[in-house]
Amino acid sequence: MKAMDLDGFVIDLDGTVFRGEQVVEGAQQAIASLRAAGKRLVFLSNRGNISREMCLAKLRRLGVEASLDEIILSSTVTARYLREHHPGCEAWTLGDWGLQDELAAGGITLAVRPELADWLVITLHETLTYHELNEAFRAVRHGARIIATNEDRSFPGEFGDHIDVAGMIGAIAASTGAQVELVVGKPSLLMAEAALAALQLPAERCLMIGDSLASDIGLGKRSGMKTALVLTGSTTTEAAGLWPARPDWIWSSIGELTTKAAVKGEGMT
Amino acid sequence: MKAMDLDGFVIDLDGTVFRGEQVVEGAQQAIASLRAAGKRLVFLSNRGNISREMCLAKLRRLGVEASLDEIILSSTVTARYLREHHPGCEAWTLGDWGLQDELAAGGITLAVRPELADWLVITLHETLTYHELNEAFRAVRHGARIIATNEDRSFPGEFGDHIDVAGMIGAIAASTGAQVELVVGKPSLLMAEAALAALQLPAERCLMIGDSLASDIGLGKRSGMKTALVLTGSTTTEAAGLWPARPDWIWSSIGELTTKAAVKGEGMT
Structure with missing residues (x-):
């Protein structure tokens, strides 16, 4: 199975799409590819100290296309x-x-x-x-x-x-x-419910993409989504290897979503 | 036994000698009487956010005679x-x-x-x-x-x-x-040791005077001093009655040290 065969994409922000004020290389293209392929997506972040408007402004500043309805923060939930x-x-x-x-x-x-x-x-x-x-x-x-x-x-x-x-x-x-x-924040199921309600898709047709094993991969697994760990944030390859519940994909960055690692199991360590 | 028969006096500050910027009525006179009778005394406070110099300045501002050596704070200890x-x-x-x-x-x-x-x-x-x-x-x-x-x-x-x-x-x-x-602060024995070292007296010849059952009376009992609870701070008469370890004296204020309640047991509820 290829990740791109799924219909809905739940994408973490800090450590996945950007780090501080730097966009992760390949993130803009990956998200643009999802849109071009007609996929549904939401950004799901544990940030509770910003509003969706502030988050939207940041994504646009970094060249990532998004709309307000696609942003779900822990403050929103x-x-x-x-x-x-x-x-x-x-x-x-x-x-x-x-x-x-x-x-x-x-x-x-x-x-x-x-x-x-x-x-x-x-x-x-x-x-x-x-x-x-x-x-x-x-x-x-x-x-x-x-x-x-x-x-x-x-x-x-x-x-x-x-x-x-x-x-x-x-x-x-x-x-x-x-x-x-x-x-409220990930891995609380309140966050998955909000994401799936926005996507209007069953969990098994969705992919949770994030850099945190506990928050992102944990939530994806608990809620029945497929999971992709990216190594651009808080998790090292070593830590990923020690984690009991293996993500479906492990990518060096979100850029791999639409490039070499789109086949299940590839790119895993 | 009268409280004034003892030789050393360990006196709490907040709620005992003053409340905020107000001196407790009778406190100045009680301390002056101790000095006139040739007693040794130290002020022992859980305050850790002030220096002894600051504390001395406050006591003098409130009309309480004191020297730097007589002040022991949790920051000092x-x-x-x-x-x-x-x-x-x-x-x-x-x-x-x-x-x-x-x-x-x-x-x-x-x-x-x-x-x-x-x-x-x-x-x-x-x-x-x-x-x-x-x-x-x-x-x-x-x-x-x-x-x-x-x-x-x-x-x-x-x-x-x-x-x-x-x-x-x-x-x-x-x-x-x-x-x-x-x-470090009361009821830690470090505080009692510091007070007794300054007084150069055995614990049983000393009286701990304070408004807190847990900190002041607790420390006094643990270290073998006599204890006097004052009701000008954090403790009500009701709470004092419920406390398992009865203080030797209970006074409406430190002013009673040298007035009516100087006989053991008097003034108790």
């Missing part, structure tokens, strides 16, 4: 989850302003004071201050439940790894004694 | 611990600048970059930024061990409780997977 399961709830956020933007766009009311919030939504906050940490603490002390867009410990930055959402969660959990009730 | 048990070590800090000041005064070298630190010292940081959180994260990622001045979850602020050291510890522990190796 968090908004959807709260709207569906807790209609009318008010949210307080600990995270960059992109999260607030995405929640508001998703129909979630942002509380005017932390004490009034039903939910505290936590994501990465790269401009965090003590004051904001304290407001989030007060929200939980006054009864807000905790939901997190993801729980990554670190992300790669210019001078090495940076502290990620797990740090923000840890600060609030340790000081309040409260626990996170739900982590 | 942290510096002493590192100097004695890890001579030559280099420290990175996550906390207000008073901690750096106190470490430097205690002979601890402050690392010039987080990657070079042997120890990360964590205390309350009321002007915390993401950048500083990230530097502390990098220190631990590069092998620094973690020591904390205390692990209080919250402290009383002007508009309710504020997030305290436990939040700072939680952020680093959750994102690195590392654990705090030592918490």
Whole structure:
């Protein structure tokens, strides 16, 4: 079987399509080829600190063709989850302003004071201050439940790894004694459901492409999609070899989707 | 037995001598009476984010007579611990600048970059930024061990409780997977040892006076001192009644030390 025989493509962003402000070589062409072949695709990212508009602007800046409907972030799915399961709830956020933007766009009311919030939504906050940490603490002390867009410990930055959402969660959990009730991001099935609903395809006709064994390959397997690991992000060839659940394909980059490794098993280590 | 029959007095600060910028009524007189009677005394505080100089300045501002040698903070004891048990070590800090000041005064070298630190010292940081959180994260990622001045979850602020050291510890522990190796503050015996060494008296000739059942009364009992709980801080009469290990005295405030409740058992609820 060739990867290109499938109908739907669920594509991770950080480490798969781009790294920081650099597009991965061959990514633009691979995505253009999918479109030319009439395939359906969505971009599925654990990023919770940006809005879809910000993400779309970035993809275009990097020369990757996309539309707003094709972008699904953990912030998008968090908004959807709260709207569906807790209609009318008010949210307080600990995270960059992109999260607030995405929640508001998703129909979630942002509380005017932390004490009034039903939910505290936590994501990465790269401009965090003590004051904001304290407001989030007060929200939980006054009864807000905790939901997190993801729980990554670190992300790669210019001078090495940076502290990620797990740090923000840890600060609030340790000081309040409260626990996170739900982590929305991959490998949570909420993300796969959102992707498959957008594609309108059964899971077995879809391919999950990503650089993380735990998040991307884990989610693809749990939800019944085919899986392709790319080595342009957080996973080395060595780590891939040690992982218990083998992806269907392992590619040096997403560029191989439409070139040499399109035959199942090829390009694997 | 009267409390004034004892020879050494170990006095907590926040909630016992002052609350924020307000001196507790009768505190100045009680301390003056101790001096007039020729008693030895030390102030023993879990504060790790200030230096002794800052603390002395505050006591004098509030009209409480004190000298630098009489002040022992958790930052002071942290510096002493590192100097004695890890001579030559280099420290990175996550906390207000008073901690750096106190470490430097205690002979601890402050690392010039987080990657070079042997120890990360964590205390309350009321002007915390993401950048500083990230530097502390990098220190631990590069092998620094973690020591904390205390692990209080919250402290009383002007508009309710504020997030305290436990939040700072939680952020680093959750994102690195590392654990705090030592918490220096009360009820750790390191604090009692420092106080008794300064007083040069056996524990049973000393009285620990404080507002916290867990920190102050707990430490006093563990170390063999007599104990007096004051109700001007974090403990209510009700909570005191439920505590398993009864203090020797319970006073409405430290003012009672030299007035009506100086007879053992009097003033108890």
